[in-house]
Amino acid sequence: AFIIPQYTCSNHFEGPLTNEFFTIMFWPGKMRHLFRYPWLDLLNFILPIADSGDQSFIDFSHRMEDSLSLADRVRIGDQYLLSGLPRHQPAMDDMQFALQQLVRHHNLSIRSLAASTHLSERQFRRCYKETFGITPAGHRRLLRFLRVFGWLQQQKKASLMDATEKFSYTDPSHLYKDFKFFTGRAPKEYLEVDLGHKHLIWQACP
Numbered sequence: 001a002f003i004i005p006q007y008t009c010s011n012h013f014e015g016p017l018t019n020e021f022f023t024i025m026f027w028p029g030k031m032r033h034l035f036r037y038p039w040l041d042l043l044n045f046i047l048p049i050a051d052s053g054d055q056s057f058i059d060f061s062h063r064m065e066d067s068l069s070l071a072d073r074v075r076i077g078d079q080y081l082l083s084g085l086p087r088h089q090p091a092m093d094d095m096q097f098a099l100q101q102l103v104r105h106h107n108l109s110i111r112s113l114a115a116s117t118h119l120s121e122r123q124f125r126r127c128y129k130e131t132f133g134i135t136p137a138g139h140r141r142l143l144r145f146l147r148v149f150g151w152l153q154q155q156k157k158a159s160l161m162d163a164t165e166k167f168s169y170t171d172p173s174h175l176y177k178d179f180k181f182f183t184g185r186a187p188k189e190y191l192e193v194d195l196g197h198k199h200l201i202w203q204a205c206p
Helices: 055-066 070-084 090-104 110-116 121-132 136-154 160-166 172-183 187-191
Strands: 011-013 202-204
Touching (some): 055 070, 090 110, 090 136, 136 160
16 A cells, blocks of 8 residues: 655556556645645655554555455545545635636736735745645646646657746746756656556556
């Protein structure tokens, strides 16, 4: 049992074709309500639940592993998720609305996002980080990079300058720094890696 919070690239698991996966997927940041780990710290990283330090989460994974049928897994999963749901909070709804705005309009200023929730910039930054575990500026940076990364994978002949202009980066060095920060590699090195596998069992994409 493991957690895969956020990937900037395709991730592959190889193994016998008889492997089965029971997967629970969350909207960005929502896993935080059940598992209080800074999810951005797990970028491009798989965390075994046994190493999470959260005993209730570990017990839940053991119940899932010991279950005898798919129906049992669904029932156990429902019980665990429902028990961890936060009470309805207007502030959380406001932050979810802000996130949706950020996804749709990635060039929105933090001031505009704060105004959409009727909060001061200082209050908005604090509430956003408490809700999603990342600052709004950091989230905006990540979302823009994911758009760039997906576009570069599709446009095989596109240059770094093309991406710089299309996604409104200040200059190519700005985009280069984001590439190194999120992937740990230079753009050319990363995009030239052959990720193909003969047996593709499971793939996670942002």
